[in-house]
Amino acid sequence: MIKKYINFLHISFFFAFLFVFPQNITAQCAGNDTSITICDISDPVNKSISLFSLLGGTPTPGGTWTDDSLSRGLNPSTGVLNGHVIRRGGTFQYTYTAPSTSGCTDNTSTVTITIGAYPGVPAPYATVCNDSEVFSLFTAFNSTVMVPHSNGIWTNSAGQVVPSVIPISGISGDFEFTYTVPVVAACPTNPTSIKVIVSIFRAPKSGTTNDLLLCGSNGLSAYSNYDLNNLISGQDSTGQWSGPGITSGTDHNVDLESLYNANGPGDYSYAYTAVSVPSNNICPDKTSSLTITIEKSLDFTGARLVVSSDICENEISAATYSGRITQGVEAIPNGEYKVTFNVSGPNGGTQTVTANFVNGVISFPIASTYFRQVGTFNVNIINIVATASKGACFNTINNLADDLNVYTLPYLDGAVIIPTTTCQNKSSLVLLSNASRLADGSYTIVYNVTGDNFALGQTAIINVVGGNSSFVIPASLNSNSGGSIITITNITNNTTLCTNIANIKGNLIINPLPNAAAVRIVVNDVCFNDPVTASVSGLGNLTNVTFSYVLSGSNSSILQTVTLPVVNGKIDFIIPSNLLVNTGATVILGTNLINNITSCDVNLNNVFDSFLINPIPIAPTATNSQVFCKLDGATIANLSPSGAQYKWYNSDTSTTALADTYVLKSENYYLRETSLANCTSPATMITVVVNDTPAPVLNPDGQNFCGLANPKISDLSNNTNVPSTVVWYDARNNGNLLASTSLLTDKATYYGIDFSTITTCISENTLEVTVSLFDCDTSQYAFFIPDGFSPNGDNVNDTFTIPDINYLYPDYSIEIFNRYGNVLFKGNKNKPDWDGKNDEASGFGNGIVPNGVYFYIVNFNKDNRRPQQGRVYLNR
Incomplete structure (x- = not known):
């Protein structure tokens, strides 16, 4: 603490001073000039020195003060001087100007103050952290008292002059500095130097970090255990990481792949904090931050671009254009995007615009300068990227384009x-x-x-x-x-x-059209099948026409046309007979008349006529084939129908009828009917057959059948020379007539006669056939041997049976063996089924064999087929 030597501002001492030192009174209006010395300027009372009270004499109050030495501590209105703001020791003068008063010859006076040197008071502690880079030595003074004068110099412990602001980056420790102000002679005992100790502490180093930019869509397996220390340098090794995925104070590895999978794209912030040593409470902890940005590529596959809108060439000057992109399969997040596109054509080019995706749609303007002439212009999207994106990923854009057309006007010039x-x-x-x-x-x-x-x-x-x-x-x-x-x-x-x-x-x-008003048509009545002529008149001076008509009534037709030259205003034509297939009243209606010279036609109204087609007897109905037995001796009188209106002929052209006593023989006869109008019907031909039926003849091997085919009586009939007429009985005399669907029985005898259902004539002799049902062609039937059976008495699969083998191989034999090769069963078509017991002939008795696998050998004894071996599983 600096000792105070002089305090001339104390009021009592001040007045005593005035009596000791006589004053020169020269201007009573402004008071007398005065001078004082203040060595201990830091005393708090010197913060407010009333200069007016220092003037001698009786100065007139209300004047003004001026700071002649520019000490900067004076209030010119009040005359109060703040000595603490004067920045150096020395002498300072202040002038008082009194208000103008009558009788005053001199209205100014001066106060001269000498201030002693003041180097300041050092602070209790002068500490700083070296991360401040520089340190002002003046901050090492006690801020609760007056600051030191500013006109001194600083020296270090080596006596070297140093600036008041010293560099401290990278250094630490305690350093001594001396501050010296110039001596003021009026205060020789004032101290002029002061020493300060500055303690500089090392700041913790959190290092320099680098951000990381990744594309999550490219796969992050290489970043599943990423070391954050790769992104920092110059840090204290004792620091700690914090952020997503950091699990402890010593952890510096993060699984970016899992973070991305769980949270998606975004910014992941991490901080590295370097902590001060416990003895250093001056330097704060230091933290360096970094951001790992993981972005996702956008897939515009399936997106659709629509450029609007096509215009005509006369709209070029005023047209405006825009593009609209609708997202594809992948949803595009809302936000601002940069769209880069290329426009083809003579004025084409590439442009990037900024627009917003909203609910999967983005619209953007396209400059009209690209479309200044007729043509088709392709607008192709080159890139779409969010403006906030840092460009880690390449977005997928495939064939996102549209054509805009400036169409030419349609011109008919020269057409x-x-x-x-x-x-x-x-x-x-x-x-x-x-x-x-x-x-x-x-x-x-x-x-x-x-x-x-x-x-x-x-x-x-x-x-x-x-x-x-x-x-x-x-x-x-x-x-x-x-x-x-x-x-x-x-x-x-x-x-x-x-x-x-x-x-x-x-x-x-x-x-002009033909004149239809005079047209008439006439058709006369005719007999059925006679030619029908129609006459059309009233055709005037026409020379060649096409006449259209339809028929209705007993005969109807679709539209018919005839083309004929006109003779004397008339045409005649025959109605085709295929249109007149019915008797009765028929109406012919003219519908249209064409002048073939001009091709002009007119529809006809009320041009019609009705005519009658008289019927003729139809060909009489008779049984087409009339059959008699030869021994019957049938004649014409036995034919049907009969009556006065019917006549029989032996040829279609004959006009002489046969007598009723004419004996029939196997030939054709013709029947005609004559109407009351003496019209003869067409002839109806019948065939007369006089049968003399022999006994049926069996085809070679006709008695042999395959039982698997389920042969019937009809199959036996088909093996004779008269398959359609032969009938069968189960006995030669008084036997039962067998239906064609009756199944044949092996070794049964059947008796066949030839019986015509038309003539009812039967053969005198009988064909006798004994049937065999074992003649099967093995190539036509699949052959199946079961691989297991269950003889448990439930009537289901109780025996080992080879289906149909007796039909295919009637001479077969089978042997069943156990695993030791012992024969347990021998069978054939007379003993086909094995019930799971020992055959008595095997020598093992008639016992039940246990569950298990057994073996068989089948000897077919037909077609040189080799024996077949196999196994069968028995399970009760």
Whole structure:
């Protein structure tokens, strides 16, 4: 603590000082000049020195003060001086100017103050952490008292002058510094130097970190145990990591793969904290942070780009364009994205715009400068990336493009239309050609009809191919005969909807229709099958016509036409006989008349006639085939039908009927019927058969059948020379008639006779056949040997039986062996089934064999087939 030597501001001492030192009174209005010395300027009372009270004499209050020495401590209004803000020792002068008063010859006076040197008071502690890089030595003073004068110099312990702000980075320890201010002679005992001790502490080092950028979509298996120390340098080794996946104070490895799988893309923040040593409570802990950003690639596969909108060439100057992308299979997060796209064409280029994805859709503008002429322009998306993305991943974009069309207007310049000549009330085909400026496609035209017919603003759709097309003028616009002018005024492309004006003309000639009012038709009554002639009159001066008609009534037809030259205003034609298949009243109705010279036609009204087709007897009905037995001696009288209106003939052309006593023989006869109108019917032919039936003859080996085929009586019949007429009995005399579906029995005898169901004639002799059911062709049937059975008495699979073997191999034999080769059973078709017991012939008695596997050998004894071995499992 610096000792205070002088305090001239104490009031009592101050007045004593005034009596000791006489004052020079020169200006009573401003008081007398005065001078004082203050050595202990740091005394708190010197923070507020009233200069007015220091003036001698009787100064007039209310004047102003000026700081002549620029000490900066004076309040010019109040005359109060703050000595603590004066930054150096020395002498300072202050002038008081009194208010103007009558009789004053001098209204100013001065106060001169000498201030002693003051090096300051050192603080109890001067400590600093070296992470501050620099340290101001003035901060080593006690801040509760007056700060030292600023005009001194600093020296270190080696006596070297140093700046007041010293570098401290990288150093630590206790350092001594001396602050010395200039001596003021008026205060020789004032101390001018002060020593300070500065303790510099080492700051903990948290190191320099680097951020890490990864793409999670590329796989993070290499980062499943990532060492965060790879991202830091220059740190104290005793620090600790904190952040997602850090499990302890010593842990510095994180599983980025698991973090990404659990939390998805994002920023993962980590901090490394270096801790001060326990004895150092000056330096705070230091923390360095880093961010590991894991991003996810976006997949735009299946996304759709729509560029809007196509325009016509006349809209180029005012058109605006935009693109709209709709997400594909993968959902795209909402947010701001940069869309980079390329536009093809003469003015094409690449552009990047910023827009927002909202609920899977992003819309963005496309500059109109790309589309300044007719053509198809491809807009292809090159890249889409979120503006917040750091670019770790490459987003998948495949074929995300759309075409924008600037369509040409449809031009009919140079085109020609030629309307085809038509008839009154008929449509007309207009041919369009030489439309070389029209692309192939569909168009809508607007046209006018003027002249003998008049209609404006009519429309038609045309399909242009190679500059050619056609359209139809409806019949309703051609109601008057004469000439009309067809003018196309407008054309629209139905695909592009681009429209253009036109002025293409063509002349249309319309021919008059035939006069239908005088047309008549007459048809006379006829007999059935006679030619039917129709006469059409009232045709005037027509020379060649096509007449259309239909038939109704007893005979009806679809529309019929005849084309004939006209003679004296009339035509005659025969109605085709195939249209007149019924008798009775028939109406012929004329429907249309065509002038073949002009092709003009008219529909006919009330042009009809009714005529009668008289019936003729139909061919009589008779049994087509009439059969007699030869011994019956049948004659014409025995034929059916009979009666006065029926006659029999022995040929279709014969006109002489056969007598009733004519003896029948196997030949054809013809029957006719004559009507009351003396019309003869067509002949009906019947066949007469006079049978003399022999006994049936059996085909070679016809008695042999395969029992597996379940042969029937019908199969036995098919093995005779008369399969359709033979019948069978189970006895030669008084036997039962067997149905064709009856199954044959092995070794049974059957008796067959030839019996015609038409003539009912039977053969006198009988065919006797004894049937054998073992003649099976083994190649036609699958052969199956079971591999197990269960003889437990439940009537299900109780025996080992080879199905159908007796039919396929009637001479077969079978032997069953146990595993020691002992024969347990011998069988054949007479003893086919093994019931799981020892055969008495085996020598083992008639006992029940145990469950297990047994072996068999089958000898087929047919077709040189080799014996077959196998095994069978017995399980009760």
